[in-house]
Amino acid sequence: MGWRAPALSVLLFLLFVGVWHAATLPTAAERTVDAEYAKLVGAAAATGQKSSFPAPADVAGKIWTHLKEPFYDKGPNDKGIGIQLAYSLARVLAGYLLAALVAIPIGFLIGMSPLVYRALDPFIQVLKPISPLAWMPLALFTLKDSGVSAVFVIFICSLWPMLINTAFGVAAVRREWLNVAKTLEVGPLRKAFRVILPAAAPTIMTGMRISIGIAWLVIVADEMLVGGTGIGYFVWNEWNNLSITNILTAILAIGLVGMVLDLMLARLTRLVTFPE
Amino acid sequence: MSAFNDPYDPNVKLSPGCSCGHHATQAAHEADPVVSSTDSDLLAERAVESAVMRALFPRDAARRGFLRAVGAGTALAAVAALFPMGAAKEAFAQGTGRIEKTKLKVGFIPITCATPIIMAHPMGFYAKHGLDVEVVKTAGWAVIRVKTLNKEYDAAHMLSPMPLAITLGAGAQPIPYTMPAVENINGQAITLAIKHKDRRDPKSWKGFKFAVPFDYSMHNYLLRYYVAEYGLDPDRDIQIRVVPPPEMVANLRADNIDGFLAPDPVNQRAVYDGVGFIHILSKDIWEGHPCCAFAASREFVTEMPNTYRALLKAIIDATAYARKPGNRKEIAAAIAPANYLNQPVTVVEQVLTGTFADGLGNVKKVPDRIDFDPFPWHSFAMWILTQMKRWGQIKGEVNYARVAQEVYLATDAAKLMKEVGFAPPASTSKKFTVMKKEFDPAKPEAYLASFAIKRTA
Numbered sequence: 001m002g003w004r005a006p007a008l009s010v011l012l013f014l015l016f017v018g019v020w021h022a023a024t025l026p027t028a029a030e031r032t033v034d035a036e037y038a039k040l041v042g043a044a045a046a047t048g049q050k051s052s053f054p055a056p057a058d059v060a061g062k063i064w065t066h067l068k069e070p071f072y073d074k075g076p077n078d079k080g081i082g083i084q085l086a087y088s089l090a091r092v093l094a095g096y097l098l099a100a101l102v103a104i105p106i107g108f109l110i111g112m113s114p115l116v117y118r119a120l121d122p123f124i125q126v127l128k129p130i131s132p133l134a135w136m137p138l139a140l141f142t143l144k145d146s147g148v149s150a151v152f153v154i155f156i157c158s159l160w161p162m163l164i165n166t167a168f169g170v171a172a173v174r175r176e177w178l179n180v181a182k183t184l185e186v187g188p189l190r191k192a193f194r195v196i197l198p199a200a201a202p203t204i205m206t207g208m209r210i211s212i213g214i215a216w217l218v219i220v221a222d223e224m225l226v227g228g229t230g231i232g233y234f235v236w237n238e239w240n241n242l243s244i245t246n247i248l249t250a251i252l253a254i255g256l257v258g259m260v261l262d263l264m265l266a267r268l269t270r271l272v273t274f275p276e
Numbered sequence: 277m278s279a280f281n282d283p284y285d286p287n288v289k290l291s292p293g294c295s296c297g298h299h300a301t302q303a304a305h306e307a308d309p310v311v312s313s314t315d316s317d318l319l320a321e322r323a324v325e326s327a328v329m330r331a332l333f334p335r336d337a338a339r340r341g342f343l344r345a346v347g348a349g350t351a352l353a354a355v356a357a358l359f360p361m362g363a364a365k366e367a368f369a370q371g372t373g374r375i376e377k378t379k380l381k382v383g384f385i386p387i388t389c390a391t392p393i394i395m396a397h398p399m400g401f402y403a404k405h406g407l408d409v410e411v412v413k414t415a416g417w418a419v420i421r422v423k424t425l426n427k428e429y430d431a432a433h434m435l436s437p438m439p440l441a442i443t444l445g446a447g448a449q450p451i452p453y454t455m456p457a458v459e460n461i462n463g464q465a466i467t468l469a470i471k472h473k474d475r476r477d478p479k480s481w482k483g484f485k486f487a488v489p490f491d492y493s494m495h496n497y498l499l500r501y502y503v504a505e506y507g508l509d510p511d512r513d514i515q516i517r518v519v520p521p522p523e524m525v526a527n528l529r530a531d532n533i534d535g536f537l538a539p540d541p542v543n544q545r546a547v548y549d550g551v552g553f554i555h556i557l558s559k560d561i562w563e564g565h566p567c568c569a570f571a572a573s574r575e576f577v578t579e580m581p582n583t584y585r586a587l588l589k590a591i592i593d594a595t596a597y598a599r600k601p602g603n604r605k606e607i608a609a610a611i612a613p614a615n616y617l618n619q620p621v622t623v624v625e626q627v628l629t630g631t632f633a634d635g636l637g638n639v640k641k642v643p644d645r646i647d648f649d650p651f652p653w654h655s656f657a658m659w660i661l662t663q664m665k666r667w668g669q670i671k672g673e674v675n676y677a678r679v680a681q682e683v684y685l686a687t688d689a690a691k692l693m694k695e696v697g698f699a700p701p702a703s704t705s706k707k708f709t710v711m712k713k714e715f716d717p718a719k720p721e722a723y724l725a726s727f728a729i730k731r732t733a
Contacts, residue, residue: 040626040633045550050529077413078615144426146419227415236415240386240522241618242549
């Protein structure tokens, strides 16, 4: 079993690349235009076709060029993919940490009081499903700074899962533990930090893990809108150039970074979970 | 040109009303020593005096009444006491004042219309005029509008109708905006999907879906004008949607749209990728139409006059350089890399040199496919305003001449054009023809009324 799953993964990958390769094999076509015209247009247009999807070898070559030089800086609008990812990560972390700072204490308070929980619930339910990008025009209008607006969008999308999970985790702490704390006459602060927090920690961490996933999903669209820097801008800029190879490279990078972020949060969750 | 009329003459109206557009009579126009003067200092002085008097007396009748009552000499002294006229004139005339801010951010959209703004960076025109400008690529017109209004950009590449729309508050809150220079004339085209190569007659376009880059764009007005001349109602017979230029080729490829009226290099890129063909160049709709513009808030212009002047001079200088056909290949190579347009060099070169593949197997040679001319004609602004009104973007009474003068800073452009060795035109308004129909800037309402298809009540 130990080696069979990875072997199957590799096999599936090879199959995928094989099908992709076969599907993008260049079709032999006669050039239908004269030489002068052919020089002015792309190779596909010269044979009377539309430009085609790149083959896996082209994408691999492009990934290699990016890996060779991930941190080049050729001016404000052209930076290496490593720098772009760093910009995106910085935005995501800024918005995410701010959201954690706000959501966890508030979620804690909401969870402790059933009354507040139920009073705030309708607001949270309405605000939660709003696509974070719908906030963008409002943010640009009121915050008057595209960089801050981009972080705000990340903030607002990371907020709700953490808030709801924290409130839920705190509210769902087992009655008997609270009763034990009461009989031992534990002070409220001590109760919060020594009883409720450890008990709710796994649920809170799950909320944080959901949030980081959403934040990383949203950053691409976010940066496509505000532009300038970041992996979303990179995708937009290469779309501008209809460069599918570069876009595929970026997609792969986005997936890998997202996976690493998720793994890190999963590790942290395991650290705060204890067997009952 | 009203800015050069004697503002101390009670018989002169500062608002336009003559044959050149702005004198009481043709005789008054020719008799005015300043109008016929070529001395730029005298012209500049007169422009400042006019501006001050206009500011003091927004209602022209009040100014004239005042002058009749006290006489020009007394008025001059009285105004001078209130307002340091000498200092104002000096500040305007001073060419070498200290630049208030040397580090600037200028936003642009990656299209060839922005050529002067972009090339001024790699080719050193900003540095030549003492500025350290960062040119920042921006995702779309709405974002450029927000970023300039938020002062993240000091100035920006805009579509020439946008400063008018912003000033009038159409689609945004009204903010006094200025357009000191046009960037390019011509340089757009209608591109259709390859599958429509046998449907070249616009009358057969019913039900087509077209894309334009922005609501307040020459593209939108030209496309509407073009199809309306062929009897199609642009709001009912075809669909026009706003698509950012970079996404147009992808949408055309995916069959989401049938065509677009777009800035280059988008049209040429569609040909390069075998997705579309160039149906008509925009110069064949209106020869010499403005497209994109260099725009800044009025606040920037008044608070940092020296910076503004240096920036505008760099742009005009770059525009002059771009105008020469011999320089076009060099410019194409400078602006094609990923930092600027991010396009294959050959695509940009075909746009700028005018020797291009049309998508149907022909190589065409149209050297003035795109040209660069900084002069912001007031009549351009007036035409745009007639179209904004025609399609219901602005409603009610429009003081065409006044809005045009306030937003399109023709006087400044003329003065700076002279300083960098460009010959500015003698007037700020001219007649022109759009699809064989003449536009007379003296009669915008009559022009508007002459259209069969329009959205005005």
